[in-house]
Amino acid sequence: MTQCDLSEKRCVPCEGGVDKLTTDQIDALMVELPKWSLDGEVLTRQFTFENFEQALAFTNQVGAVSEAEFHHPEITLNWGRVDLRVWTHAIDGLSENDFILAAKFDRL
Numbered sequence: 001m002t003q004c005d006l007s008e009k010r011c012v013p014c015e016g017g018v019d020k021l022t023t024d025q026i027d028a029l030m031v032e033l034p035k036w037s038l039d040g041e042v043l044t045r046q047f048t049f050e051n052f053e054q055a056l057a058f059t060n061q062v063g064a065v066s067e068a069e070f071h072h073p074e075i076t077l078n079w080g081r082v083d084l085r086v087w088t089h090a091i092d093g094l095s096e097n098d099f100i101l102a103a104k105f106d107r108l
Contacts, residue, residue, distance in 0.1 A: 006032055006103035020093030029099045036102050041093040043086040043102050052079045061108045069104070071097050 006029075020041065021029070030038065036045045049055040059077050062084065066072040074085040086102055088095040 006100050018091060018095065020088075020091050021095060026094055029096070033099065033102050033106065035106065039085070041087060043084075043094065043098050045084050045102065045105070047082045047084070049080050049082070055080055055082050058082055058108060062105055065104050065108070066101070069097075069101055071101050073101065073105075 026038070030036070033043070036043050038044070047055075047058060049058060055077055059075055059082055062073065062075060062082070071088075076083040076085075084102075084105060086098045087093065088098055
């Protein structure tokens with residue numbers, strides 16, 4: 001599976017009742033997202049920009065993608081920086097949706 005493959009997929013609504021990804025599954029998917037890190041069972045990435053306006057514009061793009069996918073990250077907006085944290089709240093861990101969303105954010 002390549003990052004392009006992930007970014008072309010769609011998130012599947014998750015209301016819970018599904019298993020979290022295993023460590024092996026997470027490790028395999030992390031290879032496709034080299035700019036992302038793990039903080040426990042949360043994907044994290046910091047995006048940097050030249051100013052607040054660019055960071056805000058990116059945040060709005062993240063919001064549009066998130067709404068289209070019905071899957072939403074935690075967003076922290078600062079001057080010249082946007083921090084994203086992605087995980088599946090319904091299962092309190094990582095699902096393939098999280099990796100799909102992260103790949104879509106990378107394409108912005």
